[in-house]
Amino acid sequence: MIRVAIVGTGNISPSHISSYQAFGERCEIVALCDIAPEKAEAVKRQHGLDGAKVYSSHADLLDAGGVDLVSVCTPPATHEPISVDFLEAGVNVLCEKPMAPSLAACDAILRAEEGGGAVFSSIAQNRYRDDVTRLKAAVDSGLAGPVAHVQVDSAWWRGLSYYDLWWRGTWEQEGGGCTLNHAVHHVDLLLWLLGAPQSVTAVLTNAGHENAEVEDLSVAVLSYDRAIATLTSSAVHHGEKQHMVVQGRDASINLKGEAIAEVSQPNGFPAPGGNRELVEELESLARGVEPLAYTGHKGQVDDVLTAIEAGRRPAIDGHDGRRTIELITAIYKAGIERRAIDLPVPPDDPYYEAGTLMERAPRFFEKSASVTEQAGPISVSGAQEENR
Template sequence: MIRVAIVGTGGISHAHIGAYLHFPERCRIVALVDIIPGKARRVKEQYGLDAEVFLDHHDILDRKDIDLVDVCTPPFVHAEISINCLRSGKNVVCEKPMAASLEECDAMLKARDESGKKLSIIAQNRFREPIRNLKALLDSGMAGPVRHAQINSFWFRGHSYYDLWWRGTWEKEGGGCTLNHAVHHIDMLGWMMGTPERVTSILANTAHDNAEVEDLSVSVMEYPGALATVTASVVHHGEDQELIFQCEKAKIAAPYSVFASQPQPNGFPLKEPDRAFREKADAFIASLPPVPYEMHTGQLDNVLTALETGGDVAITGEDGRRTIELITAIYKSGAERKTAALPLSREDPFYTVEGIRANVPHFYEKTVSVMEQSGDMTFGADFRQGGEKK
């Protein structure tokens, strides 16, 4: 039985709690930690958990009855809490983004290596069936090499979204929509195409004058023989999120879409697509086994399995760091108004939290700060095979 402590009992923690409760024979939540008095206790009562409640993660470090700590706090303390827990002999799952800087990511990796414990960074969209299918189709080589990737990380957040105490500042949120929303899609791009050679970006805040951070960014990433365009936004109505890969032989995408153009002798496309290619792609997708558990449930199932068997976690600290490096390159390029080359060195001012804060644009002053907000947390459009929303 794996004993779990959850640090941070805000909105995203409910997805984690629900996932653990899916496996009552394998794990048990034994501790809840939140700095806001009464918050963890309310969550305990909501789910009927037999768990102790704490105000500070330091209170659980010496506990021997905790095997796994799940960090669901705001980003600015991800590294501190994860490192402390790893050093105290506990395995760690950390919500996205991994940390506020590459320096913090490297410190987390060092603590993992020195402790011999496991570290997994949340990237739950990899456990969505359409995303798994898209990755498998790309890896099969059926469509040929990628020529262009179009990553639409489209979200909508009203003006009051940034009123929550930790949001909207470089100090506590660590960034805007690029770091905290597009992190999902940038992770998937890195998973499917790897790290680009260069990044050119523009940052803007178009609709949230109570936030220092960006609410819109547009980036071009250069790969050998290919380009990727990434739009990160919290100003898009409808939240229609897409991953579109234009390959040599066809377009393939999530939500699931396949289209193979056929050229005429003059190079112009025929009116009818290559239906044989579509049928071949459909048959390939149909041959794949179902994903047993999706989203957070899928990833946390993988973490539990790794702890039970001594195997590796599917999404590692290195995966989390790669995503932070791409996001940092976006911020560096947008702030300096020039192309950023990868990899970023330890001497780069954007390697540290202090360097990022000193160099990024502060669009507006945060003037409203509330401890809690009412309303449901929604996750945007999903990537189901037909593209329909939940």
């Protein structure tokens, strides 16, 4: 029986708690930790975790021992110190996105994992979606031909009060705006599909949240060898209509499972009807992809539990999380310096360290409110992803 602790009992913690509870024969939540212990006590009652102990600091939890796996559900700025402390003690860690706000912090986590002998997994629960696995299978099949363009719209909407929560809306505590904390899902999927680009250009702005320092809208162009990807990261898009469309030489495919394949007339214009045979082949491929046994957070928790039980690496590890942060770091650098940025980002690059972003990033507005609690659940209005 794997003994689990939840560190941080804010809005995302129920996704972790319910996922662990779905595997009650394999794991047990034995502890909850929050700097506001009364909040942890309320979560304990809400989820029927009668046997769980409540701690007010992760250090106290670590000293108490008796934990095999920790879910880190705290603000991004705390992910590194909490993860490192547990990993160095040999405790496995499942950490919410983003892995950490800087590449230096990511590498500190990876070093702690290697030294402590435990495993680290960075949350990327959207890989555990049936539509995503079908798109991945289609891209990997090569049926659509060499990729020319990928359009990614990470479109979210958040009201002004969203950034009133004490740790949101500042470069120091949140580490960034929508590019880091919302588009992180789609950045991971893009890297999973295509790998890392060669260079990035980007623009950043704050179009609708006058109570936050950070950006709420960015547009990035990612350059590959013979392909381009465009990434819109937003917290200002009404309806939260999110898209991922892959344009291959021979066909296009998207998350909705739609396939379109044009064929040319002698003059180069598309012929009526297109390549129906290829469309049917892509649709047949999609139908043949086995549905996932578990989706979302539950799918990733199942894999992490299996990794611990089997003594293997998790399917999504810290190196995956680091690659995502590297691309986001390049987007921020490109937007701030207004020039193309090559990848990878080397350790001697000033943006490798967290302090550079805090020093050089624009403060679009001054954070004007700071509350410790906000009522209401996480909700989305047209998107399938969960988000803190």
